[in-house]
Amino acid sequence: xxIFDLLMGGFAIALQPLNLGLIVxxxxxxxxxxAMPGLGSxxxxxxxxxxxxxxxxxxxxxxxxxxxxxxxYGGAISSIMLGIPGASTAVATTFDGRPMAxxxxxxxxxxxxxxxxxxxxxxxxxxxxLFAPPLADVALAFGPPxxxxxxxxxxxxxxxxxxxxxPKTFFSIFIGLVFSAVGLDIVSGQPRLIFFELPGFFxxxxxxxxxxxxxxxxxxxxTMEVSKGNVVVSQANVTIRGIGKSxxxxxxxxxxxxxxxxxxxxxxxxxxxGATPGSLMAYGIAKATSKDSDSxxxxxxxxxxxxxxxxxxxxxxxxxxxxxxxxxxxxxTAILLGGMVIWGLEPGPLLFVEHKEFVxxxxxSLYAANLFALLINIAFIPMFIWxxxxxxxxxxxxxxxxxxxxxxxxxxSMHDIWLMFIFGVVGYLMRKxxxxxxxxxxxxxxxxxxxxxxxxxxxxxxxxxxxFFERPISGTIMVLGIVLLLLPLVKIVRxxxxxx
Amino acid sequence: MKSINVxxxxxxGAAFGxxxxxxxxxISGDANAQWQPRKPVEFVIMAGQGGGADxxxxxxxxxxxxxxxxxxPLVPINKGGGSGAEAxxxxxxxxxxxxxxxxxxxxxxxxxxxxPGLGVDIATFTPIARMAEDTFQLWVHSDTGIKTVDEYVKAxxxxxxxNWKMGGTGKGQEDSLVTAMLEKKFGFKVTYIPYxxxxxxxxxxxxxxxxxxxxxxxxxxxxxDAGKSRPLASFTPKGKLKGKFGGIPTFEELGYGSDMVYxxxxxxxxxxxxxxxxxxxxxxxxxKVYQSAEWQGYLSKKGLIPGWLTGQxxxxxxxxxxxxxxxxxxxxxxxx
Numbered sequence: 001x002x003i004f005d006l007l008m009g010g011f012a013i014a015l016q017p018l019n020l021g022l023i024v025x026x027x028x029x030x031x032x033x034x035a036m037p038g039l040g041s042x043x044x045x046x047x048x049x050x051x052x053x054x055x056x057x058x059x060x061x062x063x064x065x066x067x068x069x070x071x072x073y074g075g076a077i078s079s080i081m082l083g084i085p086g087a088s089t090a091v092a093t094t095f096d097g098r099p100m101a102x103x104x105x106x107x108x109x110x111x112x113x114x115x116x117x118x119x120x121x122x123x124x125x126x127x128x129x130l131f132a133p134p135l136a137d138v139a140l141a142f143g144p145p146x147x148x149x150x151x152x153x154x155x156x157x158x159x160x161x162x163x164x165x166x167p168k169t170f171f172s173i174f175i176g177l178v179f180s181a182v183g184l185d186i187v188s189g190q191p192r193l194i195f196f197e198l199p200g201f202f203x204x205x206x207x208x209x210x211x212x213x214x215x216x217x218x219x220x221x222x223t224m225e226v227s228k229g230n231v232v233v234s235q236a237n238v239t240i241r242g243i244g245k246s247x248x249x250x251x252x253x254x255x256x257x258x259x260x261x262x263x264x265x266x267x268x269x270x271x272x273x274g275a276t277p278g279s280l281m282a283y284g285i286a287k288a289t290s291k292d293s294d295s296x297x298x299x300x301x302x303x304x305x306x307x308x309x310x311x312x313x314x315x316x317x318x319x320x321x322x323x324x325x326x327x328x329x330x331x332x333t334a335i336l337l338g339g340m341v342i343w344g345l346e347p348g349p350l351l352f353v354e355h356k357e358f359v360x361x362x363x364x365s366l367y368a369a370n371l372f373a374l375l376i377n378i379a380f381i382p383m384f385i386w387x388x389x390x391x392x393x394x395x396x397x398x399x400x401x402x403x404x405x406x407x408x409x410x411x412x413s414m415h416d417i418w419l420m421f422i423f424g425v426v427g428y429l430m431r432k433x434x435x436x437x438x439x440x441x442x443x444x445x446x447x448x449x450x451x452x453x454x455x456x457x458x459x460x461x462x463x464x465x466x467x468f469f470e471r472p473i474s475g476t477i478m479v480l481g482i483v484l485l486l487l488p489l490v491k492i493v494r495x496x497x498x499x500x
Numbered sequence: 501m502k503s504i505n506v507x508x509x510x511x512x513g514a515a516f517g518x519x520x521x522x523x524x525x526x527i528s529g530d531a532n533a534q535w536q537p538r539k540p541v542e543f544v545i546m547a548g549q550g551g552g553a554d555x556x557x558x559x560x561x562x563x564x565x566x567x568x569x570x571x572x573p574l575v576p577i578n579k580g581g582g583s584g585a586e587a588x589x590x591x592x593x594x595x596x597x598x599x600x601x602x603x604x605x606x607x608x609x610x611x612x613x614x615x616p617g618l619g620v621d622i623a624t625f626t627p628i629a630r631m632a633e634d635t636f637q638l639w640v641h642s643d644t645g646i647k648t649v650d651e652y653v654k655a656x657x658x659x660x661x662x663n664w665k666m667g668g669t670g671k672g673q674e675d676s677l678v679t680a681m682l683e684k685k686f687g688f689k690v691t692y693i694p695y696x697x698x699x700x701x702x703x704x705x706x707x708x709x710x711x712x713x714x715x716x717x718x719x720x721x722x723x724x725d726a727g728k729s730r731p732l733a734s735f736t737p738k739g740k741l742k743g744k745f746g747g748i749p750t751f752e753e754l755g756y757g758s759d760m761v762y763x764x765x766x767x768x769x770x771x772x773x774x775x776x777x778x779x780x781x782x783x784x785x786x787x788k789v790y791q792s793a794e795w796q797g798y799l800s801k802k803g804l805i806p807g808w809l810t811g812q813x814x815x816x817x818x819x820x821x822x823x824x825x826x827x828x829x830x831x832x833x834x835x836x
Binding site for chain 1: 554561576577586589615672673694695702703707728794
């Protein structure tokens with residue numbers, strides 16, 4: 001049991017008073033950073049990186065790891081409470097978390113998010129502990145065709161679920177795809193779709209701008225219309241008994257949690273994917289496989305559980321390519337990677353051999369961070385609920401300001417604020433006309449990844465589409481995706497047969 | 501509306517981070533009226549998060565923080581859109597602003613050449629410092645059995661252009677220019693596949709999705725140490741590289757001529773017309789960074805070539821390099 005010994009050694013490091021203190025502090029800071037729209041774990045880790053020179057490298061990465069973890073928990077909070085994704089990874093949590101809050105089930109949604117995060121985190125850390133080196137080979141086996149097949153699968157889960165109006169879903173996906181193409185052509189490097197020659201389009205349309213516009217601004221407009229100013233926020237009270245009841249209710253979602261955890265972890269270890277696509281895919285699959293898929297987007301707790309389990313699992317997963325291959329699986333791990341270079345550690349295949357203390361100290365600290373983040377999160381839930389009890393006339397301006405902050409943060413550009421307002425109006429109209437909006441968000445996240453991997457594959461195969469089917473991994477995923485895509489067709493045919 | 505922005509929040513956060521370290525640096529008391537930044541300095545990066553340029557800029561920032569070299573912190577801001585077009589037009593739009601500097605790479609030359617519509621003339625920017633020149637090597641997977649450039653050329657010719665895949669960064673960027681140099685020199689063609697960053701390219705080689713790369717040393721070092729990849733030759737002049745990378749033969753040593761040399765410059769510039777005293781502050785600051793043990797250690801460990809340059813000499817260097825890149829881009833058909 002070499003791994004067990006190493007892990008115990010890791011715990012001996014992680015549970016030293018300084019490191020333990022940093023874990024608790026990091027979780028709390030992370031929770032706050034994650035909950036603030038526009039301040040994601042990327043910003044948090046980047047801002048606090050210089051602080052880590054005061055402590056040894058292992059303590060430094062433990063601290064940053066705890067922030068990263070805390071932020072994954074925190075992201076769900078503003079998604080649920082305010083309808084603004086607190087971080088890119090929590091966009092999918094908004095889909096059902098916000099409707100739950102509006103129905104007075106905010107406490108249940110928050111407990112569900114925290115629990116799912118804990119389960120996702122725990123499963124992924126165990127997987128990380130046991131299978132880190134072999135899984136690094138899986139990451140290596142994924143070339144462009146495999147990545148593209150995975151993207152097709154992700155899109156298929158969003159279309160092939162039935163329930164939603166399929167032409168409208170397509171429409172929503174295409175809107176997202178068009179905006180994802182704005183900016184720079186990834187192969188030729190030429191600018192494209194620079195509307196009105198505005199320089200702000202050079203950096204493309206950041207998907208947070210779209211998500212915050214549609215969900216944050218659109219939400220305010222929608223609420224104003226529906227309520228004509230008289231918003232009654234149903235009062236949710238939090239008691240220990242209430243939390244216990246929520247936990248029991250969550251037992252029913254075990255399957256979804258497990259699915260989200262494994263999927264999230266797996267997507268997380270693929271370089272360049274990261275937690276955001278992972279959580280969106282988990283949402284899509286939860287919806288596709290649910291018996292009650294129509295209730296998704298209207299406050300189904302499984303729609304909270306799936307993405308939250310997935311984004312925590314993916315955040316652990318994305319540490320794997322960072323440590324073993326030196327490639328960040330997410331923007332935050334990119335900054336962590338920079339930190340490791342500063343501390344004089346060389347990420348790569350030899351890190352696990354040459355710096356055992358560092359690696360296992362980090363892994364052990366993730367176990368601790370996961371637990372503390374859960375406890376801190378649950379402890380703060382009453383405070384979050386209190387925020388919800390504020391009158392809408394006070395809450396709406398706060399949400400509005402947070403939207404602006406969140407829209408400005410990714411690119412520091414006023415251009416994106418105006419764009420966000422436009423998306424807000426579009427989001428409001430889409431909601432009025434009953435178009436699903438989640439597919440648009442999915443498309444703008446996955447669009448660039450899909451385009452890049454498809455074009456790379458086709459350059460490599462000189463235009464031969466068979467490259468996606470000839471390779472065992474990509475072929476399997478591709479066929480799965482196509483079957484999923486055709487599923488609604490089968491449903492329609494069956495329904496017709498049943499009618500005659 | 502302008503007063504609410506996260507840039508500010510981030511700055512407050514950064515300030516908080518500093519204060520937390522118990523290190524609120526008092527502004528030095530001596531009365532000679534040297535210019536110093538009055539607010540945090542925007543450290544614009546011409547590339548996205550996580551790439552080589554980004555990591556280097558953040559490394560520089562942390563050296564400055566660690567040794568309290570600046571009374572106000574540097575705040576890294578990524579403006580990588582349009583191969584750095586976004587950063588370049590931003591710098592162009594802020595002449596005289598003393599609180600902006602920019603970390604550059606070779607897209608400083610190539611992007612204005614490929615997008616003349618930007619109207620950016622890099623000769624107008626205020627030169628601060630050239631911190632280093634990054635180098636390129638030709639890499640293959642160690643399982644291929646290819647050990648020399650000769651064997652490599654034979655293997656590429658045997659496989660043919662359709663079957664030999666070369667991975668690199670975007671078209672018209674450094675890796676593709678180096679690849680074009682190889683093709684011209686050895687008279688073969690390859691299928692060039694552009695990836696998002698050098699790290700991803702390195703991983704694709706190890707995963708055997710591509711056949712060769714022209715990575716920087718820092719991108720392949722980890723895999724080389726683990727025995728997974730092998731450098732065949734270096735695009736540097738003889739004897740320039742030291743340390744473990746010094747053992748890699750150069751194309752010149754192998755008898756392929758002295759023109760098989762290509763560098764990636766790692767420099768810092770400021771907007772036009774910032775004034776002599778402001779320029780002096782930044783030049784002094786980066787000289788301190790350059791001389792720090794951390795920077796020098798990083799250079800030798802990562803196979804970069806030290807090359808301090810500032811003032812008019814740096815501007816002259818930029819202009820000469822721009823001319824050289826114009827030729828390269830023309831030769832590879834990227835521009836007319």
